[in-house]
Amino acid sequence: MPPAVNLKSLAQALNLSIATVSRALQDSHEVSPQTKERVRALAAELNYQPNAYASSLRRNLSKTIGVVIPEVNNHFFSLAINGIEEVARQHDFHVIIYLTHDDYAREVAIAQYLTGGRIDGLLMSVASGSQDFAHLHKLQENKLPIVFFDRVCEEVSTAKVTTNDYESGFRATQHLLEAGCRHVAHLLVSGNLSIGRSRMQGYAAALQAHGLPYDEDLVLSGGNDQERNATLIKELLERRPEIDGIFASVEHLAIGSYHACQRLGRSIPEQVKIIGFSNLEIAALLNPALTTITQPAYDIGREAAVILLRAVTRKKSVLPAQSLMLESELFARASTAR
Amino acid sequence: MPPAVNLKSLAQALNLSIATVSRALQDSHEVSPQTKERVRALAAELNYQPNAYASSLRRNLSKTIGVVIPEVNNHFFSLAINGIEEVARQHDFHVIIYLTHDDYAREVAIAQYLTGGRIDGLLMSVASGSQDFAHLHKLQENKLPIVFFDRVCEEVSTAKVTTNDYESGFRATQHLLEAGCRHVAHLLVSGNLSIGRSRMQGYAAALQAHGLPYDEDLVLSGGNDQERNATLIKELLERRPEIDGIFASVEHLAIGSYHACQRLGRSIPEQVKIIGFSNLEIAALLNPALTTITQPAYDIGREAAVILLRAVTRKKSVLPAQSLMLESELFARASTAR
DNA sequence: CTGTTAGCGCATTCAC
DNA sequence: GTGAATGCGCTAACAG
Numbered sequence: 001m002p003p004a005v006n007l008k009s010l011a012q013a014l015n016l017s018i019a020t021v022s023r024a025l026q027d028s029h030e031v032s033p034q035t036k037e038r039v040r041a042l043a044a045e046l047n048y049q050p051n052a053y054a055s056s057l058r059r060n061l062s063k064t065i066g067v068v069i070p071e072v073n074n075h076f077f078s079l080a081i082n083g084i085e086e087v088a089r090q091h092d093f094h095v096i097i098y099l100t101h102d103d104y105a106r107e108v109a110i111a112q113y114l115t116g117g118r119i120d121g122l123l124m125s126v127a128s129g130s131q132d133f134a135h136l137h138k139l140q141e142n143k144l145p146i147v148f149f150d151r152v153c154e155e156v157s158t159a160k161v162t163t164n165d166y167e168s169g170f171r172a173t174q175h176l177l178e179a180g181c182r183h184v185a186h187l188l189v190s191g192n193l194s195i196g197r198s199r200m201q202g203y204a205a206a207l208q209a210h211g212l213p214y215d216e217d218l219v220l221s222g223g224n225d226q227e228r229n230a231t232l233i234k235e236l237l238e239r240r241p242e243i244d245g246i247f248a249s250v251e252h253l254a255i256g257s258y259h260a261c262q263r264l265g266r267s268i269p270e271q272v273k274i275i276g277f278s279n280l281e282i283a284a285l286l287n288p289a290l291t292t293i294t295q296p297a298y299d300i301g302r303e304a305a306v307i308l309l310r311a312v313t314r315k316k317s318v319l320p321a322q323s324l325m326l327e328s329e330l331f332a333r334a335s336t337a338r
Numbered sequence: 339m340p341p342a343v344n345l346k347s348l349a350q351a352l353n354l355s356i357a358t359v360s361r362a363l364q365d366s367h368e369v370s371p372q373t374k375e376r377v378r379a380l381a382a383e384l385n386y387q388p389n390a391y392a393s394s395l396r397r398n399l400s401k402t403i404g405v406v407i408p409e410v411n412n413h414f415f416s417l418a419i420n421g422i423e424e425v426a427r428q429h430d431f432h433v434i435i436y437l438t439h440d441d442y443a444r445e446v447a448i449a450q451y452l453t454g455g456r457i458d459g460l461l462m463s464v465a466s467g468s469q470d471f472a473h474l475h476k477l478q479e480n481k482l483p484i485v486f487f488d489r490v491c492e493e494v495s496t497a498k499v500t501t502n503d504y505e506s507g508f509r510a511t512q513h514l515l516e517a518g519c520r521h522v523a524h525l526l527v528s529g530n531l532s533i534g535r536s537r538m539q540g541y542a543a544a545l546q547a548h549g550l551p552y553d554e555d556l557v558l559s560g561g562n563d564q565e566r567n568a569t570l571i572k573e574l575l576e577r578r579p580e581i582d583g584i585f586a587s588v589e590h591l592a593i594g595s596y597h598a599c600q601r602l603g604r605s606i607p608e609q610v611k612i613i614g615f616s617n618l619e620i621a622a623l624l625n626p627a628l629t630t631i632t633q634p635a636y637d638i639g640r641e642a643a644v645i646l647l648r649a650v651t652r653k654k655s656v657l658p659a660q661s662l663m664l665e666s667e668l669f670a671r672a673s674t675a676r
Numbered sequence: 677c678t679g680t681t682a683g684c685g686c687a688t689t690c691a692c
Numbered sequence: 693g694t695g696a697a698t699g700c701g702c703t704a705a706c707a708g
Binding site: 354357396 | 695697699700701
Binding site: 054112286 | 385387388389390391392394395400402409410411412413416417419420423432433434435436437450451453454455456476593596597619620622623624
């Protein structure tokens with residue numbers, strides 16, 4: 001679909017060489033102001049738009065970054081995208097999005113494809129099923145700069161941006177314990193995700209700090225099937241009626257807990273207190289039934305994009321393996337929704 | 339960031355010409371099976387990936403579609419993206435996303451940029467502030483196939499996929515009236531969006547059908563500022579205490595109504611009944627306070643993408659100006675969240 | 677300050 | 693069945 005207007009046609013119309021037109025449009029200092037003006041005028045009039053592919057091919061730079069995430073229908077990721085998009089726009093970069101649906105095979109296929117030089121850098125949150133990381137190492141061998149955010153891959157050495165997951169887990173659990181809970185269940189996110197492990201460790205540490213035993217039976221590992229999660233939560237609450245607190249690692253599980261308690265007639269927060277990772281809107285709706293830990297999703301996206309774009313514009317393909325951790329916020333009373 | 343492995347290097351290693359290698363990889367019938375096998379083997383071994391830009395430049399086809407939407411942090415759009423992405427993947431197409439943040443200037447800038455041949459087709463939901471559509475007409479002049487979805491632009495002649503907004507508005511209002519409401523307020527989405535107009539017309543028609551007057555003071559036009567919306571809703575409810583039903587045109591306004599009623603101590607659904615466009619998850623949380631009209635977001639994305647990709651693969655740049663309307667669903671009792 | 681030349685990686689036409 | 697040559701549109705090195 002190439003517009004008929006390109007450098008060649010402009011050059012012909014203006015009786016100039018293609019090179020001069022190209023330079024004029026790039027505001028090169030080695031072209032006379034008058035010529036620049038003539039070129040610009042005609043380009044604007046004819047609505048000239050450079051062919052991005054030709055330019056990318058030539059400069060070996062596409063001004064595009066890729067974002068690989070499990071889902072977009074998720075508050076955290078959609079907010080993160082907003083942050084990413086904001087930074088990208090400021091740098092005049094484009095954002096191309098790929099969804100893995102938490103499917104390892106898709107992630108591999110996408111990674112394989114990205115080898116093709118379509119993007120200059122990659123932001124990624126790994127799929128929960130991922131165990132083998134050869135596909136990610138291949139990307140690195142291809143000199144593609146990568147920044148992981150939220151669901152990081154610890155096995156790959158590069159920059160990472162996360163929430164303070166360990167501390168969040170600790171604080172969340174502590175919050176329940178200080179509110180008087182003695183039998184706190186933990187609903188874990190599926191797979192063996194880095195974030196799940198850290199939050200769980202925080203949970204265990206908080207229990208220990210309060211002299212309570214860690215009971216494996218109180219820890220439930222959820223999946224992507226919400227129906228099944230609901231059943232599992234219900235069964236857990238029935239099996240262990242002494243449960244008086246639930247710490248949910250992700251929003252879906254927090255909502256699932258809420259529904260399960262309602263169905264079982266457990267009053268919230270009197271009989272069971274729930275705390276979970278969630279966004280402010282949900283928090284406001286479930287207030288006071290749900291205490292919320294909110295991740296700075298927008299900022300995580302922003303920071304990750306900033307780090308990536310700094311590397312890309314400096315043509316650094318290998319990023320230092322440093323970890324940036326942003327603070328989450330705990331809202332016991334989510335009075336305002338944004 | 340081109341991988342060092344390209345057609346040239348493959349050709350050298352195999353003692354073949356670039357042309358033959360290219361043909362072999364495309365499974366051309368005019369190359370011997372043995373050669374094909376040799377080529378494929380080496381390509382796989384070296385992890386060859388064609389350079390997308392070179393290929394796009396040469397074939398004048400990028401295998402990429404653009405999606406321009408106001409926000410991604412929105413259930414409707416994120417679900418629609420899932421649908422789009424699904425179809426794109428089936429066709430081996432890529433999806434590049436642009437956000438307007440409902441800002442007309444951004445929409446124009448994006449449209450201008452898309453003229454550059456970066457994408458083969460465009461899916462679009464217009465920004466609410468858009469009044470002038472020259473930028474969209476320019477895209478059409480550039481032979482870029484466009485399919486509008488949800489927030490369509492009636493002034494541009496091309497394919498459109500929407501929900502049955504008029505009927506949805508009618509049914510929603512009727513639902514309230516049949517439940518006994520006599521003073522139904524309508525919370526309108528910002529700007530003069532096509533969807534807002536249609537829903538509003540349905541609202542007005544339902545009132546008329548029930549012999550009730552259309553009262554302009556009961557119609558509130560919201561914006562993107564949720565704080566301000568909350569204030570406006572509260573003021574409306576205070577000014578017109580007889581209001582016993584609210585029909586909200588978008589989810590944010592439905593939630594805002596819910597909060598406003600709570601703050602004013604109006605019991606829901608006893609004193610005030612609320613019905614609004616919303617997704618099932620929110621519906622389940624607010625059940626029975628909120629009756630929901632749910633748009634088939636995923637299907638709308640899917641259908642729009644199917645229509646667009648059909649045109650793209652057939653190299654039809656101009657789409658027939660036909661309108662596909664999908665049914666919304668009304669959930670008086672949203673018992674299950676997906 | 678401007679023009680000429682070369683080539684990014686690939687697909688394709690034309691020879692053989 | 694294979695190779696050589698051409699050009700997509702653009703940028704950059706080199707001349708003048």
